[in-house]
Amino acid sequence: MPDVAVKPTTGDTTGGSRDGTPPAAFDAIVVGAGPAGAAAALTLARAGKSVALLERGIFPGAKNMYGGVVYGRVLDHLVPNWWQDVPYQRWVSRRATMLMTPTQSLTIDYRSDRWIEAPYNGMTAYRADFDAWLAAKAEEAGATLVCSTTATSLLRGADGRIRGVSTDRPDGDLTARVVIACDGVNSFLAKSAGLYQAFDPSNFTVAVKEVLRLPREVIDERCRLTGDEGLDIEIVGCTAGIPGGGFFYTNRDSVAVGIVVSVIGLAAARVRPEKLLADLKKHPSIAPLVRDGELLEYSAHTIPEGGYDVMPELVGDRLLIAGDAAAMCLAAGIWLEGVNFAIGSGAAAGEAAAEALDQGDASVAALAGYRRRIEANFVLADHRKFRRVPHLIMSERVQRQYPPFVCDIVEKMFTVDNPTPKLGLRRWANDARRTHGVRLRDLLRDGAVGLRSFG
Amino acid sequence: MSAVTDIRAGAAPEAPSIGGETVERQTWVDMPFADRMATVEFRIAERPHIVVDSELCEGCSTQACVTACPADLFVPTADGKILFNFEQCFECGTCYLACNVEGAISWSYPDGGFGVVMRRS
Numbered sequence: 001m002p003d004v005a006v007k008p009t010t011g012d013t014t015g016g017s018r019d020g021t022p023p024a025a026f027d028a029i030v031v032g033a034g035p036a037g038a039a040a041a042l043t044l045a046r047a048g049k050s051v052a053l054l055e056r057g058i059f060p061g062a063k064n065m066y067g068g069v070v071y072g073r074v075l076d077h078l079v080p081n082w083w084q085d086v087p088y089q090r091w092v093s094r095r096a097t098m099l100m101t102p103t104q105s106l107t108i109d110y111r112s113d114r115w116i117e118a119p120y121n122g123m124t125a126y127r128a129d130f131d132a133w134l135a136a137k138a139e140e141a142g143a144t145l146v147c148s149t150t151a152t153s154l155l156r157g158a159d160g161r162i163r164g165v166s167t168d169r170p171d172g173d174l175t176a177r178v179v180i181a182c183d184g185v186n187s188f189l190a191k192s193a194g195l196y197q198a199f200d201p202s203n204f205t206v207a208v209k210e211v212l213r214l215p216r217e218v219i220d221e222r223c224r225l226t227g228d229e230g231l232d233i234e235i236v237g238c239t240a241g242i243p244g245g246g247f248f249y250t251n252r253d254s255v256a257v258g259i260v261v262s263v264i265g266l267a268a269a270r271v272r273p274e275k276l277l278a279d280l281k282k283h284p285s286i287a288p289l290v291r292d293g294e295l296l297e298y299s300a301h302t303i304p305e306g307g308y309d310v311m312p313e314l315v316g317d318r319l320l321i322a323g324d325a326a327a328m329c330l331a332a333g334i335w336l337e338g339v340n341f342a343i344g345s346g347a348a349a350g351e352a353a354a355e356a357l358d359q360g361d362a363s364v365a366a367l368a369g370y371r372r373r374i375e376a377n378f379v380l381a382d383h384r385k386f387r388r389v390p391h392l393i394m395s396e397r398v399q400r401q402y403p404p405f406v407c408d409i410v411e412k413m414f415t416v417d418n419p420t421p422k423l424g425l426r427r428w429a430n431d432a433r434r435t436h437g438v439r440l441r442d443l444l445r446d447g448a449v450g451l452r453s454f455g
Numbered sequence: 456m457s458a459v460t461d462i463r464a465g466a467a468p469e470a471p472s473i474g475g476e477t478v479e480r481q482t483w484v485d486m487p488f489a490d491r492m493a494t495v496e497f498r499i500a501e502r503p504h505i506v507v508d509s510e511l512c513e514g515c516s517t518q519a520c521v522t523a524c525p526a527d528l529f530v531p532t533a534d535g536k537i538l539f540n541f542e543q544c545f546e547c548g549t550c551y552l553a554c555n556v557e558g559a560i561s562w563s564y565p566d567g568g569f570g571v572v573m574r575r576s
Contacts, residue, residue, distance in 0.1 A: 056570075057570075297494045301547050
């Protein structure tokens with residue numbers, strides 16, 4: 001571990017011990033310098049704690065990609081006036097949700113002036129830019145960022161308690177009084193600590209994405225954007241019946257298009273992911289947006305989409321978990337958020353850890369402030385509210401039946417079928433229901449889940 | 456890179472040869488897969504971070520990894536085994552999540568500083 005500036009720890013013997021083992025090198029180690037880890041390190045450093053922020057990539061964000069919008073409200077109290085120097089691509093002024101069949105699409109497209117002025121709502125950004133920016137804030141606050149270092153396991157003392165992490169550096173054991181695992185969707189540290197009771201692959205999706213270079217004015221024209229404005233489209237019904245969805249969003253002089261599908265569903269369907277993506281790019285509603293784009297980067301990542309009911313234990317002895325490692329991506333249909341949940345949970349974990357360190361105790365009970373904080377704010381409140389939604393969105397009905405059902409109703413509404421008189425919504429809906437095998441019972445039940453969740 | 460990703464767009468299905476063995480591939484694409492992967496920066500480690508126990512793969516009929524790996528790194532051989540190349544891995548975890556053969560895929564992260572490097576603006 002070269003040149004790691006070690007601040008003295010703040011006094012007590014947590015993580016060190018009274019039996020002669022040396023005191024911990026840091027108050028806290030945060031594993032992973034993504035948004036969760038950077039936020040945790042930032043709050044810890046601000047609380048005056050010595051904190052090592054470990055990152056296995058050559059820079060923070062080097063391993064990260066997403067499906068495209070960072071919602072900044074969570075940053076307001078962490079980085080005041082963050083919009084003045086955040087490395088954004090565009091401010092999302094148009095937010096669209098599209099229901100798609102191979103030959104149809106129905107889009108709800110909302111645009112607001114309010115989203116293109118401070119304090120802004122959402123931004124598109126390259127994660128390699130954004131994550132590095134947030135980690136730099138943690139460094140400025142005093143955290144020690146150590147890149148190109150993979151945490152290989154939790155380090156335990158003779159008493160079995162966590163006392164740091166082992167890394168792949170020579171002599172790479174690093175001690176601390178508390179560890180915050182923000183090591184991403186695969187969350188090896190949380191799993192090794194036994195915090196995942198069950199680890200079910202069906203809770204994961206895989207995203208594949210293309211970033212396509214296009215001239216800025218071409219993007220502006222195609223997407224009806226001006227200046228710094230950006231467009232984000234979330235799509236359902238574009239994955240050949242495999243549970244999932246798609247997305248399209250604009251950067252400054254590139255656009256990104258991708259699909260997200262259930263890992264298990266993809267394997268069962270025996271369809272290559274880039275084939276699904278190529279089909280989406282050929283869809284008449286998407287093709288004009290991506291035409292002639294030069295591929296700048298192809299990328300992939302997995303996403304924990306199971307939501308509240310599949311989250312691991314968030315607190316262990318001297319251990320907290322935040323961000324994707326704690327399955328904190330919100331995949332609730334019209335809301336697809338992750339970076340903000342990572343930042344929100346990471347910041348809370350850092351605050352709770354600092355509080356526990358002040359008490360000289362990082363036991364499960366002493367770290368309970370973490371869960372208390374995120375239950376009181378959006379992080380767990382949103383997840384609890386929408387706990388039934390991921391299952392609904394990934395259901396056969398939402399994925400295969402409802403998009404053509406809804407598109408057919410709208411198509412009948414707007415097809416002028418003279419001399420046949422207009423039959424009316426009830427008749428069109430019933431016809432479409434029969435055509436697509438949509439059962440009234442399912443519609444009512446899913447509608448009730450939707451109302452309970454979204455209402 | 457190897458013939459693993461050398462699949463030509465629009466060409467008739469080829470039978471790429473890897474390590475001297477001829478393998479059947481699902482071949483369709485909108486661009487050559489090698490060109491797609493060539494857009495990604497990889498710092499290739501000496502140590503493979505993923506190890507596939509091809510013996511265990513022999514009895515596998517689903518070969519989920521072959522379908523699902525976004526980097527198309529798993530290649531079935533004619534004798535029912537799997538050839539694997541770790542070098543252009545996104546480190547996403549799809550393969551071990553999809554795999555239903557206990558112990559066939561041993562997965563860890565690459566050593567620090569190696570592996571995929573996502574694009575900055």
